[in-house]
Amino acid sequence: MDNSVKKKYILAVQGEGRGHMTQAMTVYDMLIEQGHTVSAVILGSSGARDIPAFFFEKVKAPIIQVQSPNFVTDKKNKSINVTKSVIHNFKKIETFKTSLRTIDALMKEHEPDVVINFFDLLIGLYYRFYKPKAKMICVAHQYIYFHPDFEFPAGRWIDKASIKFFTKLTATGSSKNLALSFYKIHTTNEDVVVVPPLLRKEIFELETKHDDFYLVYLVNNGYFEELLEWHKSNPNIELHCFTDQPEKIYLNYSFDKEKLFVHAINDTLFLEMMSRAKGLASSAGFESVCEAMYLGKPVLMVPIQGHYEQFCNSRDAYKAGAGIFSDRFDLTKLANFSTTFDGTNTWFKNWIVNAKHRIYNEIISL
Numbered sequence: 001m002d003n004s005v006k007k008k009y010i011l012a013v014q015g016e017g018r019g020h021m022t023q024a025m026t027v028y029d030m031l032i033e034q035g036h037t038v039s040a041v042i043l044g045s046s047g048a049r050d051i052p053a054f055f056f057e058k059v060k061a062p063i064i065q066v067q068s069p070n071f072v073t074d075k076k077n078k079s080i081n082v083t084k085s086v087i088h089n090f091k092k093i094e095t096f097k098t099s100l101r102t103i104d105a106l107m108k109e110h111e112p113d114v115v116i117n118f119f120d121l122l123i124g125l126y127y128r129f130y131k132p133k134a135k136m137i138c139v140a141h142q143y144i145y146f147h148p149d150f151e152f153p154a155g156r157w158i159d160k161a162s163i164k165f166f167t168k169l170t171a172t173g174s175s176k177n178l179a180l181s182f183y184k185i186h187t188t189n190e191d192v193v194v195v196p197p198l199l200r201k202e203i204f205e206l207e208t209k210h211d212d213f214y215l216v217y218l219v220n221n222g223y224f225e226e227l228l229e230w231h232k233s234n235p236n237i238e239l240h241c242f243t244d245q246p247e248k249i250y251l252n253y254s255f256d257k258e259k260l261f262v263h264a265i266n267d268t269l270f271l272e273m274m275s276r277a278k279g280l281a282s283s284a285g286f287e288s289v290c291e292a293m294y295l296g297k298p299v300l301m302v303p304i305q306g307h308y309e310q311f312c313n314s315r316d317a318y319k320a321g322a323g324i325f326s327d328r329f330d331l332t333k334l335a336n337f338s339t340t341f342d343g344t345n346t347w348f349k350n351w352i353v354n355a356k357h358r359i360y361n362e363i364i365s366l
Helices: 018-033 053-058 082-091 093-110 121-130 141-146 157-170 201-205 221-233 246-252 267-276 286-295 308-319 331-338 346-352 355-364
Strands: 008-014 037-045 063-067 114-118 135-140 176-180 193-195 213-218 238-243 260-264 280-282 299-301 323-325
Touching: 008 018, 008 093, 008 121, 018 037, 018 053, 018 114, 018 135, 018 286, 018 355, 037 093, 037 121, 063 093, 093 121, 114 121, 121 157, 135 141, 135 355, 141 157, 141 176, 157 308, 176 355, 193 355, 201 267, 201 286, 213 221, 213 267, 213 331, 221 238, 221 246, 221 260, 221 331, 238 267, 246 260, 267 286, 280 286, 286 299, 286 308, 286 346, 299 308, 299 331, 308 323, 323 331
Parallel strands: 008 037, 008 114, 037 063, 114 135, 135 176, 176 193, 213 238, 213 280, 238 260, 280 299, 299 323
Antiparallel strands: none
16 A cells, blocks of 8 residues: 555546546546545536546546637548637637636635646646646646657648647646656656556456457547448448447448447447457547557557647557558558557557556656
């Protein structure tokens, strides 16, 4: 049992990505197990995406939702429109000011020792303008961008500068930044500490099998058209697709429901099916790729159009041996890649074996 002084925490989570929520859940469990208090969880979201039910079920602290800046997609809910995103968020400045006042009221009510920020921009803005006494620690894969040895893809320097600027805004006032990484990079300075991925405890209890189906995770359900087009050319292959608002897909599309199954996002079912799938096709979200790597499943990564962060992830995960990247959900590429894929990943399992212990020690040492 940890003998350190027990502290009071507030967690702040960017609610648009499933990975940030599952990372927060893991840290929440870690803190509670060691006798600390999590007074509240601030969940920043745009309201455009469903918050998965599992987050509310697993986290027993009060969850306060606030409106937070986010990207705007095109009409098909497929690619990100940067210009529209800037205009949309600028129009909502008064809403975000209200969110900051809500956060300030929570901070004054609970008086936490430490705030742990899982990449929510509002918390960085709150620390910039309100300058609270509580220490802040930031946890996300994106903080790897602060490391001098991280290799960005060549070109697209405006995108690179923009994502580094945005990431820096989320970490304004931070005392420590923990960068979750696919692989080990030596920590060379105090700006960032590179740590293993934070996988949920359920994944370590799963038995890996190889049943005859592929798993698909669509963050933006506009990509379903691509998936459906591929499936009509390959009708005998079973697919299980997890996405937001599956009822809309069943309403708007006609397809073979005996071979193509569309599920609402469900953390337990998704992991269980990943442990049995032949492979995973998804946008290049950090968390789901890490889960597939641990379970030894090959991944086809299709970054959301206009989403530079996922573009970087897909190249970085490719370098780590997770799978291949493409600009379309062409599962034939995944099938071909699977024939030569070595799913043992012993080095990756060794990398994450002490992840919780290392990250917990970084948090309490603040």
